[in-house]
Amino acid sequence: MTVPASDPKSVTGKPLAIAESVDVLVIGAGPAGLEAAIGAAARGFGVLLVDENPVPFRTMGDDVPLHFGQGMAASARNRNAMMEAFVASEPRIAEAFEAGVDLRLGTACWGLYANGPALGWMPGLVAGLADEESSILVQVQHVILACGRRDMGLGFPGWEKPGVMGATAALNLATRYDAFGPRKVVILGSNTEALTTALALRDAGVTIAAIVEQAAEPIGDADLLASLSAGGIEILAGHVVREATGRDGVEAALVAKLDGEGRPIGDERTIACDGIVLAVGATPVIDLIDAAGCKVAFQAERGGYAPVLDASQRTSLANVYAVGDCAGIWADKTRDRAIAEAEAARAVAALGEESAETETVAPSAPGYDISAYRLAWVRASVIEARAEFHVCQCEEVTAREILEVRPPRYLDWQNERRNDRSLSALLGDGPPNPDQVKRLTRAGMGPCQGRRCREQVAALLALGAAQPLSAIPLAGYRAPVRPMALAMTVHVPEAPEQAEHWDTWFGMHAQWVPFWEVPARYTVATNDATGPVASE
Amino acid sequence: MSEIKGASVVIVGGGVTGLSAGWWLAREGVDVLVLEKGLIGWEASGRNGGGCSHHHSPLFAEEQRLWPIMDELLGYPTEFRGERVRLASSEHQMALYGRALRNAARQGFESDVLDVKQAKEMVPLAGDTVVGGYHYKFGGHANPHRTLQGYAWAMQDHGGRILQHTTVTGFRTEGGRVVAVETDRGEIGCDTLVLAAGPQTGRLSAMLGQEVPVQSARCEMIVTEPLPLMPLGGVDGCGLYGRQTLRGNLAYGGGPHEWLAMAEEGTLPKPTTPLMLHMGKRLAELLPKAAHARIIRSWAGVIENTPDGRPVIDRLAAQANVVVATLSSVGFGLSPASGRAIRDLVVDGACGFADISSFSLARFAELEPNWRDLQGWQVTAATEAVAA
Numbered sequence: 001m002t003v004p005a006s007d008p009k010s011v012t013g014k015p016l017a018i019a020e021s022v023d024v025l026v027i028g029a030g031p032a033g034l035e036a037a038i039g040a041a042a043r044g045f046g047v048l049l050v051d052e053n054p055v056p057f058r059t060m061g062d063d064v065p066l067h068f069g070q071g072m073a074a075s076a077r078n079r080n081a082m083m084e085a086f087v088a089s090e091p092r093i094a095e096a097f098e099a100g101v102d103l104r105l106g107t108a109c110w111g112l113y114a115n116g117p118a119l120g121w122m123p124g125l126v127a128g129l130a131d132e133e134s135s136i137l138v139q140v141q142h143v144i145l146a147c148g149r150r151d152m153g154l155g156f157p158g159w160e161k162p163g164v165m166g167a168t169a170a171l172n173l174a175t176r177y178d179a180f181g182p183r184k185v186v187i188l189g190s191n192t193e194a195l196t197t198a199l200a201l202r203d204a205g206v207t208i209a210a211i212v213e214q215a216a217e218p219i220g221d222a223d224l225l226a227s228l229s230a231g232g233i234e235i236l237a238g239h240v241v242r243e244a245t246g247r248d249g250v251e252a253a254l255v256a257k258l259d260g261e262g263r264p265i266g267d268e269r270t271i272a273c274d275g276i277v278l279a280v281g282a283t284p285v286i287d288l289i290d291a292a293g294c295k296v297a298f299q300a301e302r303g304g305y306a307p308v309l310d311a312s313q314r315t316s317l318a319n320v321y322a323v324g325d326c327a328g329i330w331a332d333k334t335r336d337r338a339i340a341e342a343e344a345a346r347a348v349a350a351l352g353e354e355s356a357e358t359e360t361v362a363p364s365a366p367g368y369d370i371s372a373y374r375l376a377w378v379r380a381s382v383i384e385a386r387a388e389f390h391v392c393q394c395e396e397v398t399a400r401e402i403l404e405v406r407p408p409r410y411l412d413w414q415n416e417r418r419n420d421r422s423l424s425a426l427l428g429d430g431p432p433n434p435d436q437v438k439r440l441t442r443a444g445m446g447p448c449q450g451r452r453c454r455e456q457v458a459a460l461l462a463l464g465a466a467q468p469l470s471a472i473p474l475a476g477y478r479a480p481v482r483p484m485a486l487a488m489t490v491h492v493p494e495a496p497e498q499a500e501h502w503d504t505w506f507g508m509h510a511q512w513v514p515f516w517e518v519p520a521r522y523t524v525a526t527n528d529a530t531g532p533v534a535s536e
Numbered sequence: 537m538s539e540i541k542g543a544s545v546v547i548v549g550g551g552v553t554g555l556s557a558g559w560w561l562a563r564e565g566v567d568v569l570v571l572e573k574g575l576i577g578w579e580a581s582g583r584n585g586g587g588c589s590h591h592h593s594p595l596f597a598e599e600q601r602l603w604p605i606m607d608e609l610l611g612y613p614t615e616f617r618g619e620r621v622r623l624a625s626s627e628h629q630m631a632l633y634g635r636a637l638r639n640a641a642r643q644g645f646e647s648d649v650l651d652v653k654q655a656k657e658m659v660p661l662a663g664d665t666v667v668g669g670y671h672y673k674f675g676g677h678a679n680p681h682r683t684l685q686g687y688a689w690a691m692q693d694h695g696g697r698i699l700q701h702t703t704v705t706g707f708r709t710e711g712g713r714v715v716a717v718e719t720d721r722g723e724i725g726c727d728t729l730v731l732a733a734g735p736q737t738g739r740l741s742a743m744l745g746q747e748v749p750v751q752s753a754r755c756e757m758i759v760t761e762p763l764p765l766m767p768l769g770g771v772d773g774c775g776l777y778g779r780q781t782l783r784g785n786l787a788y789g790g791g792p793h794e795w796l797a798m799a800e801e802g803t804l805p806k807p808t809t810p811l812m813l814h815m816g817k818r819l820a821e822l823l824p825k826a827a828h829a830r831i832i833r834s835w836a837g838v839i840e841n842t843p844d845g846r847p848v849i850d851r852l853a854a855q856a857n858v859v860v861a862t863l864s865s866v867g868f869g870l871s872p873a874s875g876r877a878i879r880d881l882v883v884d885g886a887c888g889f890a891d892i893s894s895f896s897l898a899r900f901a902e903l904e905p906n907w908r909d910l911q912g913w914q915v916t917a918a919t920e921a922v923a924a
Contacts, residue, residue: 007912010753011792016810111810118754118804118838120916121794128810137810293807395783407682410782411613436575439582439681442783447761447832478808483830486760489816502775502790502818503632506753506865511845514639515594518894522844523902524910534632535777536589536866 009507011121014498018123019136022048022102024351025127026144027109027288029053032324032340033146034092039348040144041099048138049101050129052108052482054082054177063448064482065108065285066150066172069165070249071275076179089176107131111479112143112292114317125319130484134491142319144347145289149303149325152281152455154188154377155399157243157387159276163250167197167279174204182275186253187211188241189377190218190225191368192331194279198228201277209273210234212241212255214262214380219368221331240380241276242268243387250274262380280377281370282334283455284326287481290474294320298470300370301363302328304455305474311358312350313343321347330363371462371469378459391460392453394446401441402457403464408442432461434475444475447483505535512536540699542725543569545882546717547732548704548740550576552680552868553861554732555687556875559610561882562696569726570688570696571719573703574803577684579734581868583806583837585757585778585789587770588869589620589675591639593847594890598873600645600674606872611693612686615679615782621650621658623669623773625821630668633773637670645674659771661763663824669773677770677779680868687871704733707744713857714744728882732861735798735840745854749900750840750862751913752796756808757789757837758815760829774822776815786826788819795913796838806836839865842900843907849877849887849895860897 006012026037029051037049052065057077060068076082083105087093096103111128113119125140151166158164163182167189174180185206187198190213198208211218211228216238218225229235236255242264243254253271256264283304290296295308295316307315307322315322323343325333333339382391388398395408434457437443443457444450450457458472465471501507509529510522519526545561547554550572561568570576588603590596606614624630637647648654648671655669656662688698699721706718707729714729731740735752762784769780778788791811796804812834820827842848842864852858859881863874873890880887904910 005912006914007795009792010912010914011794011809011811012912012914012916014792111808111812113807113809115918116805116807117918118796118836119794119807119809120918121809126810128813135813137813291808293805407613408783411615433575440685445833447830449832478834479812480831480834483761483832484816485828485830486816486820487827489813489820489831492810492813494814494817498792498814501792503629505777505790506793506841506845508841508845511841511864511866512592512635514592514642515891515894516642518846520899521902522846522899524843524904524907527844532628532632534629534635536587536591536636 007507009501009504014495016123016126016137017493018126018139021139022046024142024144025138025140026146028146028148028324029093029103029105030146030148030324031337032344033144034090034096035341035344036144036146036323036348037096037101038092038099039345040351041101043348043351045351047101049096049103050107050109051105054079054086054106056132063452066169067153067166067278067452068169068173070162071165071170071181072173073179073181076173076177082177082179085177104131108482109288110482110484112288114292114320116293128479130482130488135484135488137492142351144321144323144344145326146324146344147285147288147326149282149329150285150451151278152283152374153452154278154280154381155389155391155456156241156381156385157389159244159389160393161244161246161250162248163275164244165275165277167194167277168282170277171197171200174206175200180204180206183207184209184273185275185277186241186271186273187277187279189213189279190220190235190237192220192224193282193329193334195220195224195228196334197277197279198233199224202231208233209271210236212239213237214240214258214377215373219373240264244276250276258380262376263384264380281374281455282329284329286326287477289315289322289326290477291479291481292320293317296474299328300470301330301365303330304370309360310355311346311360313347314350314355323347328363330366374455374469375459375463378456379463382456382460383463391456392443392446394448395442397441397443399460402437402443402460405437405440407440431467431471431473432465433473434458434461437461438475449481449483450475503534509533540722540724542716543567543697544726545728545730546571546724546726547730548717549731549733550698550700551579551732551734552577552581552684552687552871553863553874554730555684555691556871557730557732557861557878558696559687559691560875560879562691562694566883568691568696569724570698571702571704571717572698572700575700576688576698577681579803580837580839581684582681583757583835584680584868585787586677586680586868587675587777588616588677589672590866590870591636591643593870594892594894595870595873595877597643598876598889599870602872603676603678610686610690612689614683614686616676617769618676619768620672620675620677620770621669621768622672623655623659623662623666623771623822625665625667625774627667629773633670636672640672640674647672658768660766661823661825665821665824679781704740709855712855714855727857729858730861730878730882731858734862735838737840737860737862739798741852741860744852744858746852746897748848748860748862748897749843749903749907751908752798752838752840753793754796754806754836754838755789755793756791756811756815756834757787758812758819758831758834760786760826761832763826763829772822774818776818776822786819786823786829788815790818791815794917795915796917797915804838806838808834808836841865843903843911847874847895848897849874849881849892850897851881
């Protein structure tokens with residue numbers, strides 16, 4: 001019996017242009033990634049370690065990969081100086097070089113692909129890498145993701161002004177590059193992540209004008225709080241930022257007290273500052289992890305949505321590991337890099353070993369309810385805001401438009417008859433889905449890829465549905481997890497046998513026969529599939 | 537478990553075909569209930585290029601009549617914009633794409649042939665890759681998400697109901713008729729059943745004794761950041777289909793598909809692949825002045841096809857009160873008309889506005905049982921073991 005030829009328009013048998021093959025790819029050269037790369041090299045694996053930092057100035061300006069909020073000093077334009085500062089700020093980078101790790105800085109991983117129930121085309125694990133000049137595909141035996149953290153965005157009137165930025169971006173600029181623009185900042189949030197940020201910024205010479213916390217009491221580590229207070233830093237618990245004012249950038253934060261219901265009351269106080277640092281919720285960077293198909297779940301003890309891991313840091317995908325902040329963020333880990341390094345060491349020890357299927361030991365529960373805490377911030381800052389502002393800055397969508405599921409403004413759609421289509425009308429019998437709301441309102445659909453708004457949108461939906469954050473599904477991530485110019489795609493050539501079949505949708509002649517010529521019966525044997533064909 | 541009230545017509549599948557049918561029925565006062573295992577429009581209906589120009593189809597004339605008035609009929613915006621431009625980057629493509637012009641002309645629709653200069657004038661993002669093109673003075677494109685939601689809301693406005701997160705597990709039949717749909721939330725009575733369940737249509741129809749032959753595949757699309765609006769957004773070609781959205785994004789798809797086995801229940805994940813790069817390269821060839829634009833997302837959809845790629849809209853021979861519908865991977869643009877055709881079959885027993893005999897199940901009477909193998913529709917993904 002002869003095996004029929006495979007459908008020529010399908011992916012079957014079409015080779016991918018793989019530029020390189022490596023034993024171990026480590027993504028992210030922070031404490032965990034460096035430990036993983038150095039450890040894997042010591043075990044004799046060929047190791048490629050990539051880190052997108054330092055990202056080009058223009059990319060920082062687009063708030064990719066962190067919410068830089070235009071808080072870069074002019075010196076951040078000097079790419080060579082940024083590269084030197086990045087290397088100098090982390091001694092283990094030199095150690096990785098010496099250990100024989102193929103280290104590529106300024107190289108982002110924009111996609112990770114693994115075969116699964118709906119994909120059989122990949123030759124194995126495939127990663128997409130890009131630097132400023134080109135984009136390539138590499139095939140890897142093992143991947144250790146050490147992608148770090150980012151910050152939940154938190155809006156208020158004026159939050160789009162230059163100087164409003166995420167804590168992780170602020171820390172990177174101040175402590176790794178010495179390229180932090182603002183001189184005097186207000187910090188929002190008082191958890192341990194916020195307090196360590198405050199201390200590090202202070203040590204870098206930045207004046208901390210105040211720490212603003214919506215909760216009645218600060219919630220972070222008592223020792224950190226004490227050392228901040230001893231330094232004369234004012235901690236305003238039970239307060240919220242009402243507005244960031246200023247002409248071309250932040251010049252002041254207007255803050256107000258909250259009443260027992262979380263509503264701003266009383267006189268506002270003006271605090272002069274040129275930066276507002278958002279530190280209300282550090283979240284694991286799971287874009288590659290989710291896009292690759294690894295199982296993720298909302299885990300309060302890991303800082304929100306995080307990969308589901310075994311005791312050796314294995315994700316649900318074979319040969320894919322997550323270590324460091326992208327595997328979960330908690331207070332002790334924030335304060336002690338040895339915890340992240342130990343995760344990396346466990347992953348390295350497990351490379352090539354059979355899974356023992358032991359469950360990971362969960363970190364201890366945080367001392368506060370992160371869902372309630374983040375929701376309280378969004379209620380006080382966004383819902384109770386005194387003026388409308390854009391929660392999604394890219395697509396200019398307000399909180400009200402998200403909760404009312406309004407069509408985008410470019411449609412100028414006014415139909416008074418039908419103004420009752422709110423979130424509750426959409427819900428039916430399931431939890432609100434941020435991807436569904438995204439499709440209808442465009443919130444999260446812009447070039448920042450939802451980095452500034454996705455946690456806020458989830459919080460708004462949770463508040464709208466009176467559900468905890470854990471009930472809101474994760475808005476899905478998909479490649480490219482870093483924006484990629486069309487012109488950058490030309491470096492991965494297409495197989496010629498694939499290239500010749502694009503002109504018809506499924507390559508099926510019969511599908512496009514005009515209805516007046518269709519025969520009464522269809523069989524494969526009598527189907528004429530010769531000659532060229534194009535779809536609609 | 538509380539009892540779910542039955543309906544005169546129960547439609548299985550909250551995609552664009554099922555929802556359009558539900559809307560057509562509800563607006564005439566028919567008591568209709570749409571069952572959806574997940575969220576409405578979550579499969580191929582929400583993941584396509586939005587094109588509305590299917591000149592090969594018997595539903596073409598009705599598709600063209602309806603789209604310009606859909607916003608008004610539904611009461612919700614579909615983002616429909618009329619007319620399309622197809623650009624060719626080779627003489628080969630120029631010749632291939634000419635068939636649309638001939639098909640449409642036969643049905644009374646006009647087109648212009650564009651030379652290089654005219655093509656560049658009509659498409660500001662085009663460049664030196666273009667050798668010519670066609671300007672179809674028909675067809676167009678709409679926003680799939682918004683249209684889908686429009687059908688759903690309009691149907692509800694007319695009293696129709698939607699149950700999401702409800703999985704069909706079986707059917708209860710009496711005397712050659714389906715009298716109830718069994719679901720994970722209980723049994724739901726019906727006078728007429730419509731199966732419009734996309735990739736699941738094959739499995740569900742087989743449970744009723746007459747399998748609609750379909751096979752599923754994954755296809756992919758990309759979208760860029762917004763660019764200034766071109767005068768006409770419905771521009772494609774160069775092997776791609778798609779459009780510039782009203783927001784300015786370039787949303788395009790094309791290229792090879794991967795055949796998949798359907799899981800017994802539930803939905804498959806929809807991973808994208810590095811095909812994104814090849815789509816991006818083609819888009820930069822189609823619209824060279826957009827080469828700087830950044831891809832910000834890609835997505836995949838799982839789509840079913842019949843053996844000949846043509847739709848099935850027909851009644852089952854074995855069960856007199858069951859209408860089955862699959863649009864075979866080309867369903868969004870035709871949905872205003874396909875929903876009306878289903879309404880006609882349900883209410884009148886036959887389609888009154890078009891000859892849809894080419895959509896009949898009878899055409900597969902002599903189909904080879906191993907048609908999937910014969911056509912090379914092989915499955916390599918890990919679900920093969922689960923294949924029904």
